[in-house]
Amino acid sequence: MLLPRVKRKHEPHRFDDGTVRIGGEIYGLATEISDPTGGAWAALTLMDGTRSPADVAEAVCRRLPGVSALQASRIVAALIASGHVEDASAPIPGELSERERERYNRSQAFFHQVDLAPGRQGWDAQVRLRAARVVVLGLGGTGSHAAWALAASGVGRLHCVDADVVELSNLNRQVLYTEDDLGRAKVDAAVGRLRRLNSDIEVTGERRAIGSEADLLSVVTGADVLALCADEPREPGIRIWANRICARAGVPWVGGGYNGPLVTVGAFAPGRGACYECLAAGEARRRRPGLPVDLGGPGVVAASAGVSGHLVAHSVISLLTGVPEPTTGTVIGLNLIAPDQHVWVRHPPRPECPVCGSDAEIDRVTK
Known part of the structure; x- marks a missing residue:
């Protein structure tokens, strides 16, 4: 009753x-x-x-x-x-063990407080996280923080992908590594650390570089969400590949990063708002002609990398649970040296866009 x-x-x-x-x-x-x-x-x-x-x-x-x-x-x-x-009479979902209820009770309180969908009680979101598979591509400043947050939050299957080794210059911001990991493959160190953080989830990894759309498709197929935290290859751009491959595979994706004090994250889902390329085209039209657009850079401290990664994780969790309501087709962010300059980028899909426009015809890949 x-x-x-x-x-x-x-x-x-x-x-x-x-x-x-x-x-x-x-x-x-x-x-x-x-x-x-x-x-x-x-x-x-x-x-x-x-x-x-x-x-x-x-x-x-x-x-x-x-x-x-x-x-x-x-x-x-x-x-x-x-x-x-x-x-008050709703039971706790039987999928969650007593150990999981203790581990995630503060998460449940958060979901319960902010979710305004009638009939949901917070544990529903945790069950959806438990059943999800997320791929984190890139385990640097943004990706290491995002992977940590997703593992701590209880994403049931977390797959990490990176081709690099740990270097001393990484340690100013990449939270999953220590001096003992210098020279190790990032993915090996990260997977071990995440498994020790949360033994109730499945954490896997592979050391590989993404060199083509086919490589990216093989990584995202079967995922519920892609967390894109890599910035290479830059030409034609891994975000362009993600935009097209994820649309074809029917996989929502989140891309985030930093450029000095500017930290941004974008969330995209097939059929739900403009795609990444339409947003980029809209910003190019809006900007003063000749102004270069640089969405990445070496300038970063632990705090800006952490904000970036946690914004990515928050967007991934929103896509998986619906709490809060996902803001897809949008880039948001903040400027850490100008707190009044919030980033909110939204443009309509271009009708001729082959990914999200009204004329788009994409062959879906079965998940």
Whole structure:
């Protein structure tokens, strides 16, 4: 039986003019309700996990004789649909062991707080992560932090790909390596570290360079999401390859990186907004003619690499779980030396684009 209860951190507040605010002060979560009859406030105070929706509606009518049974039922239904209310009787999914519930209880609290989809309780997102397969391509500054965050978050199968060895200059920002790893293949050191971080997931790796679209296709086939954290080859561009191959394979992908203090991440999914090439073309049209576009560079500190990697991991988790709602076809970011200069890049698909345009005809590869 559904037993509605207002979520923790979503407790309602009633203003002097009768307006009810539910969802707290977190930007993007709170909802303000015009409540002239007082029915919404009464229903929220009665939703403590001990009454069914019908019982709540009946109690509202008793408390407020001017509210009809139909009005009360509609108010209760609207509040349940708002996402600020949970089902106190919902069981924890059986897929998760007691050990996993203990490991991820803070993750569950995060998902529970920010997910406004009715009927979900936070553990649903963790189950989706547990069932997912993510490929992290590139284990440098961005990729090492992203892989760490995805393993810690409980992605069930994590596959790491990199061709390089650990060098001393890597250690200012690449979190998975130590001085003892100098000269080792990055992928070997990374896989070992990630397995020690989380033995409840499967971590695999391969040392290889991506030299063609065929190489990239062989890596992403069967993945749920690609985390693209590599910047080579630069010509014609591995992001161009990812854009086309992932569209063909039906695999969403996330690309992130840094250029000095500028940190950006983009998320792309077939059929959901503009592709990477359309965004790049839109930015080229917007910029002053002749201004060079440089989306990478050697300037980086541990903090900027960490922000970059964790933005990638956050976008991957969003794509896998739907929490928060993924912002696909978009590049976002921040400038660490100019906090007021947020990055928000969005352009419509070009009709003639062979990847995402209205005339696109892509042969899908079965996952």
